[in-house]
Amino acid sequence: MKNPRRDSSFERVELEEGGEASCAALSPAAAPQNSAQNAAEPFLNPPQASALERFPQNLESLKAPQTQGEIQSPQIPQNSDSSFIKKSEKGFCDSSLGYHAYLPYYRSKSFVAPSAPLSAASGGKILWPAEIKAFDEGESFEAFIQPTLGKTPSSGLFGDVRNNGYRFHEGIDIKPARRDKKSEPLDDVRAAMRGRVALINKVAGNSSYGRYVVLAHENLDVPVYTLYAHLRSIDTLLSPSKIVEAGEKIGVMGRSASYSIAKECAHLHFEVGLMYGKHFQKWYDSKRYTSKNFFGNYNGMNLCGMDPLDFFYTAKSGGLNAGLADFIKNQKTAFVVRYYTQKTPDFANMYPALVDPIGQKCGWDIYFTWWGLPHKISRIKNPSARAKDGHIEIAEFDGQCVRHRCANFVKTDSSGRARPTENLKDILKKMF
Numbered sequence: 024m025k026n027p028r029r030d031s032s033f034e035r036v037e038l039e040e041g042g043e044a045s046c047a048a049l050s051p052a053a054a055p056q057n058s059a060q061n062a063a064e065p066f067l068n069p070p071q072a073s074a075l076e077r078f079p080q081n082l083e084s085l086k087a088p089q090t091q092g093e094i095q096s097p098q099i100p101q102n103s104d105s106s107f108i109k110k111s112e113k114g115f116c117d118s119s120l121g122y123h124a125y126l127p128y129y130r131s132k133s134f135v136a137p138s139a140p141l142s143a144a145s146g147g148k149i150l151w152p153a154e155i156k157a158f159d160e161g162e163s164f165e166a167f168i169q170p171t172l173g174k175t176p177s178s179g180l181f182g183d184v185r186n187n188g189y190r191f192h193e194g195i196d197i198k199p200a201r202r203d204k205k206s207e208p209l210d211d212v213r214a215a216m217r218g219r220v221a222l223i224n225k226v227a228g229n230s231s232y233g234r235y236v237v238l239a240h241e242n243l244d245v246p247v248y249t250l251y252a253h254l255r256s257i258d259t260l261l262s263p264s265k266i267v268e269a270g271e272k273i274g275v276m277g278r279s280a281s282y283s284i285a286k287e288c289a290h291l292h293f294e295v296g297l298m299y300g301k302h303f304q305k306w307y308d309s310k311r312y313t314s315k316n317f318f319g320n321y322n323g324m325n326l327c328g329m330d331p332l333d334f335f336y337t338a339k340s341g342g343l344n345a346g347l348a349d350f351i352k353n354q355k356t357a358f359v360v361r362y363y364t365q366k367t368p369d370f371a372n373m374y375p376a377l378v379d380p381i382g383q384k385c386g387w388d389i390y391f392t393w394w395g396l397p398h399k400i401s402r403i404k405n406p407s408a409r410a411k412d413g414h415i416e417i418a419e420f421d422g423q424c425v426r427h428r429c430a431n432f433v434k435t436d437s438s439g440r441a442r443p444t445e446n447l448k449d450i451l452k453k454m455f
């Protein structure tokens with residue numbers, strides 16, 4: 024893997040900046056501007072970095088408190104669910120079951136009858152991005168998900184499905200339907216939705232994604248990206264900033280990567296998700312990685328996926344016909360970060376449909392899934408008058424949801440209070 028190396032001396036950059044108390048006076052909420060910043064991210068050089076494994080691989084043991092301010096985080100016993108979190112039928116947070124918790128959900132979905140073409144109100148069609156028909160024909164995921172070498176098909180699903188749950192898989196791996204005489208895939212890879220070509224990486228060895236393409240779907244109510252990795256070739260007609268229609272060819276399925284993928288495991292790695300922020304380079308520079316960022320804001324470390332299979336099943340059942348906002352906001356919350364700051368994050372400007380602007384100007388409540396996807400953000404409604412600008416706290420968390428081995432964002436101190444980990448602070452730095 025080509026994850027950039029860290030300079031450990033630089034890891035302790037604090038996000039908290041201190042400053043004057045800012046919440047004592049109540050001020051009217053300001054809605055983030057729905058700016059035109061979404062448009063035209065300058066196309067950046069052929070990329071390199073890898074997002075596939077950007078999550079920590081080891082469960083950091085719970086540490087002593089990293090004291091910050093006097094504000095007390097709620098004391099929630101590990102294993103308990105806090106009441107604000109809705110129980111999900113999907114059971115995605117049951118870490119005791121690991122990825123097997125996904126299976127009943129997928130199995131129930133796989134019996135859905137074939138449906139009309141998928142559609143999203145604002146953006147037209149949503150299409151399966153590869154040739155294999157098993158998904159559209161309602162077969163179980165084993166029929167179209169490519170396992171990693173020697174593993175069950177679950178290993179090609181989204182989530183904590185790799186390395187015994189220690190490594191996060193941020194997309195799904197889709198099987199080929201056709202192969203040439205040498206057994207290499209021949210399948211066309213197609214745009215899942217109409218979108219703008221945001222990134223083309225032609226240099227396979229530069230990234231664990233190999234040759235890959237990122238599309239930005241800026242016509243949607245929530246402008247998600249989709250990512251198509253390990254391509255054998257990229258369509259020659261594809262160029263930066265080109266608008267492609269749903270179903271338009273992007274390239275040919277393959278097994279390109281900065282590491283070796285066995286021929287029998289060739290697949291399309293597909294992602295759909297959100298971007299943390301628009302000033303990723305500033306964060307990257309602060310980390311003093313030894314390798315250059317060739318990918319601009321589309322560096323995998325600045326992207327966070329959601330479950331593509333959940334996305335496609337929801338689309339197929341008509342659940343995305345009114346747009347993506349509800350689907351994303353209704354992802355299960357694992358923890359809520361309260362960040363007292365005068366800043367408005369790029370995230371709120373990029374995704375106004377995920378913003379609740381009602382509240383105080385002194386900061387934000389950011390709702391995260393267990394794997395670190397910020398899926399909604401709200402102005403703070405009940406700020407503490409004592410909180411200083413720069414203060415970060417875990418406002419709420421779900422004990423089950425924060426115990427995944429591959430996602431280390433919340434720790435508890437010796438008194439049982441929840442604290443943000445350095446990984447979580449890194450996400451906030453990318454967002455603010």
Ligand SMILES: [Zn+2]
Pocket residue numbers: 192194195196291292293
């Ligand atoms: Zn994959």
